[in-house]
Structure formats: structure tokens, C-alpha cells
Amino acid sequence: MNDTTLRRYAIVGTGSRARMYTWALTGTHRDQGRLVALCDTNSTRMAVHNRIATDAGLDPVPTYAAEDFSRMLREERVDEVIVCTVDRTHADYVVAALDAGVDAITEKPMTADLDGLRRINEAQARTGRRVTVGFNYRYNPVHRQVRDLLASGAIGEIGSVHFEWLLDLRHGADYFRRWHRDKSQSGGLLVHKASHHFDLVNWWIGARPTEVFAKGGLFFYGPDNARRHGLGAQYERGHQAPAAESDPFALHMSDSPDLTALYLDAEHEDGYRRDLNVFGPGITIEDDMSVLVGYDTGARLSYHLVAYAPWEGYRISFTGSRGRLELDMTEFEYTSPEQDENTPVRGMPAPKDHSEARLWLRRHWQPPEEIPVAVGDGPHGGGDQVMLDSLFTGTDDGIRPDHADGGNALLTGLAANASIASGAPVTVADLLKAQA
Helix, strand or coil: CCHHHCEEEEEECCCCCCHHHHHHHHHHCCCCEEEEEEEECCHHHHHHHHHHHHHCCCCCCCEEEHHHHHHHHHHCCCCEEEECCCHHHHHHHHHHHHHCCCEEEEECCCCCCHHHHHHHHHHHHHHCCCEEEECHHHHCHHHHHHHHHHHCCCCCCEEEEEEEEEEECCHHHHCCCCHHHCHHHHCCHHHHCHHHHHHHHHHHHCCCEEEEEEEEECCCCCHHHHHHHCCCCCCCECCCCHHHCCCCCCCCHHHCHHHHHHCHHHHHHHCCCCCECCCCCCCCCCCEEEEEEEECCCCEEEEEEEEEECCEEEEEEEEECCEEEEEEEEEECCCCCCCECCECCCCCCCCCCCCEEEEEEEECCCCCEEECCCCCCCHHHHHHHHHHHHHHHCCCCCCCCCHHHHHHHHHHHHHHHHHHHHCCCEEHHHHHHHHC
């Protein structure tokens, strides 16, 4: 395809997650789309992404400050913008893009609060432009297999879902040392992380949430819990802190040329520190959360998310009128306190490249049947690569999540947060009515 006919993409927010899109548009998918601009509050991070382009043999692309976002869309004739900023600001960029006649792909969650959700929905209705939410777990082949089985009626009508998600001591801890620890920025893990999971349930059972009740708190991380459990060491951040050297929870960014370039070398511009002590002050999110959800189909979900487990993975079971479907997924069965070949950067989560899954179909009055599964290669059970293929080739696979999907996943998390705050069940309709 001639380069001048390719769809033109810009990326706003050039942290570590955005590199997946930069690598794709300058490498694996450069024949499907063209990266034409970068936008961020930090010029050092944009320069790192431009080095990805030049390393791939391409010219660097123009860079724009955050306040020049709309000008970038016009000058670079952007067709679609990819939003990878702090969750709280997703809506600002999505709405500005839609109003400029530009489609938007946004990392999950679609936004972090009700006001952002309202603004995105109004802008989409006003403009008719497309919004896509990066729910990469939909594209995991095992998750697609689960959906196909449920849709085929293998267990009949679904009455209940039980879903347990475990983040281990490396992955879970990472949310408590960076901006995600501030609930006003991320919405907490029930918005930032669990929106993945709530979207999967909505998609798997073809339902929308109607009522939510939740309990949650900070049990493990933070200074009070460190004293209570005898954990952690006294330091503000991991970088160059002698007390952090022996702390398995500390992140050592200088171990990584990538983290050094993206964050350590960029601190002089905005003061952002990615390696705060997970047992230090300032954490306003929960690390242990339980949620009950009622759906418009009559199905019910019991969900639990914990961010301090000794292993990483999840278990989900669907119980229906004709039987039960059970999925066990192990991403890491053990988290070592030491640096090893899986964690070359001390404190960083290892790549999820080798997940193991078991899927059981247990029909009424029949012996259990183990269903063969094929876990994809690469991050998120192969979901990232398949999602990129879908986004940049424009394939209509029936999976691509839109603003309605993003909103339904977000509403579950926001209602759960409201329930934790009030101690009472929250009706989704009432939550929306209060915002109107």
C-alpha cells in the first residue's frame, strides 16, 4: 500500500504502555497505518518514542505539547488518535478528537469518572465518530473460546458467575508505587484494572450491570499496614535509596535502560517519580475488593480482586441451567523475591508470556469434560497482538469494544466505588441519574 493512503495515527501519552502502539505502527503494522505525531506533557518521553521510529528506519514524527493537541490533529491530518494518558484525562482527549472529526482508540478504562463518561457519550452521539476501548483480554483466544461455548448454550441459561483475580507481589505492588495509587487519577483498581474483568463478564454473558454492592479496603500496602505486618523499609523512592537495596518491593529503574530513558531521564520536566515506596504515604486506592453485581438478564456475579497474592492468575466459573463452565488461568505460580531471568529489572513484573489454562465443562448428569485450550503467545495470552491486528487492519471480527462497552465496564467499577464509600448497594440507573 502506498504510504500516502495509509490511515494516519497520533499517540497522546507516551509512557510505557504506549510503546506497544509505537512499535506496531513503526514495525509489525507499518503497512496498515502510519504514525504521524506524538503528544505529551513531557518532551523527553516523546523523544524515546521517536527513537523507536528511527531505530526502525523511519523519520522522527512531529511532537506536540499537551496544550497543542487540537492543533496537532489539524496540522497532521490525523484520522485516529490513540489515548494512553493518565486515566483521569482520557475523556479530555477523546472528546476533543471526536469534535475534531477524528476517531479515538483509548486505553482502558475509557475514562475514570462519571463526568468523563457523560462527556464521551455526548460527543459520540453529537459527532457519530468511533470510539474503541483497548480491552485486549477480549482478544485472548481462551477468552474467545469461553464466549463461544457460553453462546452455544453449552451450560444453558447463565444464573451466576464467580470470578477471582489475583495480582502477585510484583504486579500488584506496581500499582502502588506510581500514579495509579491516587484514586483521583485512576479511579482505583476497580476502575483501572477491573474494567478489563467487568468487560469480559459483560461480553461473555451478553449482559449489562444494573445493581452493585461492594466492600474494599487497603489491607496490605501503605505505612499503617507495613507497621502492622512488619513489612517494608523506610525510604521515599527506590532510586539510589540504600534502604531499598534489600527490599523485594522496591523498583530499581536504573536496572533498565528503557525505564531510565522513559522516567528517570524525564523527571526534570514534570517531577513524576515512578518508583515510590509501596509502603509509603499517599495511597488512596484499595488492594482487596469484593463486589456483587446484578445484571439485566437476571444473572449475578461475585467478584474478588486482591493485589498482594503469592501467585498470579484467575479463576472463573459460570453456573447455568444445564451445567457449569470453569476456567483456571495461571500466569505465575510463584513470585520469587530475588532478581532472576524472568525479572531482569528488580521490582518489575515479569512479562506474561507463558500462561497456562485449564477449561472444564461440567454438564448436568454427565462426567466432567476437559476442553482443550490454546493459550496464545505473548503478553495477555496473545491478546495484545490479536487486538493490534484488529485495530490496524480494520477487521470486523465482532469483538472490537466501543464506547457503550467501555461505559458498561466503567459503570460497574464506579458503582462499586460508590458502594464502598456509602456502605449500601448502588443502582446503576440511580448513579447515572445523579450525574444528569
